[in-house]
Structure formats: C-alpha cells, structure tokens
Amino acid sequence: MPLLQVENLTKTFGGLTAVADVSFTMQRGEILGLIGPNGAGKTTVFNLITGIYRPDRGRIEFNGRNIVGLKPHSIARLGIARTFQTLRLFPTMTVLENVMSGQHCRTKAGVVASLLRTTAQCAEEEKTVAVADRCLDLVRLTEVRNELAENLPYGRQRLLEIARALATAPQLLILDEPASGLNEGESLELRMLIEQIRQSGVTILLIEHDMKVVMGVSDRVIVLENGSVICAGTPAAVQSDQRVIEAYLGKEED
C-alpha cells in the first residue's frame, strides 16, 4: 500500500483552476520532488493534502485512509507535517517552545493535570523536552534553544521550521521551498539534512525551485504546469523532457 495516494485532485478558486486532475502516489521512504513554474499549483496541492483547503473533486488517501474533509489538526495527528514557503514560526516564543508546540498532538496534557503537576504529566513534559532537543540536535540548533525564534538568522529559522515539523513525529514531511533564501553552503547542508531525515524513516514531499537541491535529493520528480501534471519520472528523465523545458523556458518559435 502506498503511503500517500492522490487521485484526480481538483481545486478551483472562482473561475481559476489552480489544480486540475492531479494524481500521484508516494511510496514509503521515498523523496518526491514537486516542481513547476510559479503559479503552477504546487502550494495548492500542499494545502489540499494538509487540509487547509478542501478539494472540489478527488481523493487523498494516507495509509489507505481517505483524509479529504478532515481538519488540519487531525491530519497532523495522523502523521503529515509541513513547513512553509514563507516562514510561519511563532516569533515570540523560544526555539525550544516552537519545537515543543509541534508535539502537542502527541501528548494529552489536560488543564488539571498540568496545574497539579501530576507525575504522569511531569514525565510527559520531560519526554516532550527530550524529543524537542533531539529534533533541535538534528538541525544543529541546540545551542540557541532558549533564544526567541524571531532573533535567529533567516537560514536558521528555516531549519527551526523543519525541526518543529519533525517534532510532530510525521510519517510524511512536506517541505515547501526549504532552500529559498539560503546561500550555497546552507543549501548544501539542507540537502544533507533532507537525506538524513529520510534515513530516519520519514517520507518527504518537496517543492523546490533550487534545481540543484531538488534534482540532487529526489528519487522521482513530478512537474506541474497550470495545475496539471505534465511529466513525472526520475530527475534525469524529467530534465531532458521536452515539455518540461518548454514549460520553464518557453516554446521555441520556428
């Protein structure tokens, strides 16, 4: 059974069809790249999977279960986490608290237990901090764990978003342009980090404009244009596909 199966996904906004009949499947443990020119509908696909938008048509199956119509927090609990193209951290919370917030869905803290500091509650909080620290360690942000998130440089804020998403213990991690705004060195580190996350057993769906990153880490690549899949295959196959070249560079007039 594939981890994620998307079938005939369609979403229109007013008269504009943002996503039209998109279908693809993801196997456990793979890294799938989703590319396409601006406005091709990539982020809309992400928003549909994570439950922010509801599709007009189509099915999204996660672990064999239809998740269309579930609320975002329920989908997060099922094991899908994401990062944002534009950073959406909790700016005035500390780095550690940001990551801890990601684990909210894995704990069952009640008000009374929280206040009375029951043993079970304390143990749970300790575990939460431990998991958060492990996630921070993975993205090498341990030394700034008590800084406010807004005080981190841009590149590190991106890493923090990834750590926060990982703290939800996802089976599927969706990264929306994680390399945007990163310099050469940082994006190289990012590639290593993505590979490392995959090693730990997380399946990754990646939108990225940086071709070095997306072609370097993806097992397969899907190309969207005007809301439709125009090509899917290995990075090498996609790069030499005529339609993809046209989509990106424009058609040659003869």
Add this chain to the structure above:
Amino acid sequence: MQEFLQQLVNGLTMGSVYALVALGYTMVYGILKLINFAHGELFMLGGFFGLTWLTASAFSGLLKSPLLGLLVLFLLVMAMVAVIGVLLDRVAYKPLRRSPRLTAVVSALGASIFLQNAVMLVFGSGYLVFPDVARDIYWMVGGVKITLMRVIIFLVAVCFMVGLYLLVQKTQLGAAMRAASLDHDTSRLMGIDVDKIIMLVFVIGPALGAAAGLMVGLYYRQINFAMGWTYGIRAFTAAIMGGIGNIPGAMIGGLLLGIIETLGAGYISATWKDAISFAILIFILIWRPTGLLGERVADKV
C-alpha cells in the same frame, strides 16, 4: 503613613478583583482579537449565582464549616459561569469566526445587553443583599485594619493568577495556548486543536470572572444587575493599561488600577476617583500605546 497603608490594603483588594476580571478580557482578546464586552456580565453572574446558592436552604448547612462551604461555593459558581461562557462563545461568537471583527464586537455588545436584561428580569432591578458570611473578623496590623474577607480576596486572586501564569508559561498546554494566539493556522498544522483551546479560554476567563463577582458580593454584600458594566469597564481599562492580550499585564494593570483608584479617592476626592483613573490610563497610552507590558507579545493568549 498609617492612612496610606490602609488605602494600599484597600487598593490591593479592589485591584485583585479588577485583575481577575481583566484576565478574562485579555485572554479572549489574545486568542480571538475580540473584546468580549459580555465578560462584565459573566462577572456579574458570578455574584448572582453565589447569592442564589448562599440563600438556598440546602446549602446553608454546608456553611457550618465555613472554609469547606466557601470552597464548594466558589467551585459551583465558577463551573456554572464557565458553562455560560462556553455557551456564549458557541452562540454569539463561534458562528462569526470568519466574519469581520466588528461584527463579533457588535455581537458581544448584544450578548452583554441580553445577559444584563435576563438577570434584571429574573432577579429584579434593585440591589440584592448578600448574607454576612465572614462576620466582622479582622486584625489590626500596625494600626492598619485588615479584614478576613480582604485577605481571602487577595489570596484567592493571587493563587488564581499564579496558577494561570504557570499554566500558560510553563506547561505544554500553555505553549499550545500561546502558539494558538500567535497563529491559528500554523498551530492547527502542528496538531493543536485551536477550537479546543478557544473553548478552554472561555472556561478559564469566565470562571475567574465569576470568582471575582462572588468575592465582590461577599465583600460589599450587595449586588445589582448593572454591576457587570461598572466593574467591567474598569477591568477592561486595567487590561488595556497592562497591554491587552498580555496575561501578566492584566494582573499588574488590575492591581495598579485598584491602588490608583483608592489612593485617588482617599487623598484627592472620592468623586474624582474615576476621572483620576482614566486620566492615568490616557497618560499611559500616550507614553506607551501598547500598555505597560505590551511590547512583548510573547505572553499573550
């Protein structure tokens, strides 16, 4: 000096009440960016429910052991008002979650008028008198008269405030509350059930307000259907003073307002006490438009 200390003690009592009520305004604002104008009425309901229980014959037996009786009374009243708080959100605010903010504010004003009138119809428009619970128990400390009721009000308020502060700042649940107040959508993607957090806010805020209303009833021994407005506007002022949306700000704003008010009444003129309080509010807002603790939005819920 003695006079000053006495005023300070009085001010702290008043201020604790304002602070408890201000917390309700500030928490709802923090998470929904909505001024819950019906919050004063929830405070008032605390007084009326308290009186109802106190005069119910079945309950008076419990008061033979005053401490246990009071504890049960507080829990009952707080729970009842919390239920009404959640209902208020369900009926008046939740259907308007996606509409412009002004719509919800108008709905809040409507809810406020509705609750006031409902209480007036049921209990009448006159003042109702509370039974005397704590008799006239007091201590003289260095010439300052400290009544038991003042001590209870202050201690209860401090316990609630410390508890709330620890809950919000030190626990996982509190982190989720703070996260939800910063960004609903992102919080949802982190698996935080924002609707549940909003419900929790509408449990905690009204419960604290109800406790304050009950304490006002027990202390001043008279309540009226319109008291939600008079206390509400001051508590709201306190929340603004401390920086609305900021929990420690509401606590400090409340205590400060209570002290300013009693000192103003004691040293300048009792008739001028509101003018003095609001003038100080205006100065604080000119000097710091975000309120005293408003610069860091970190602590808002």
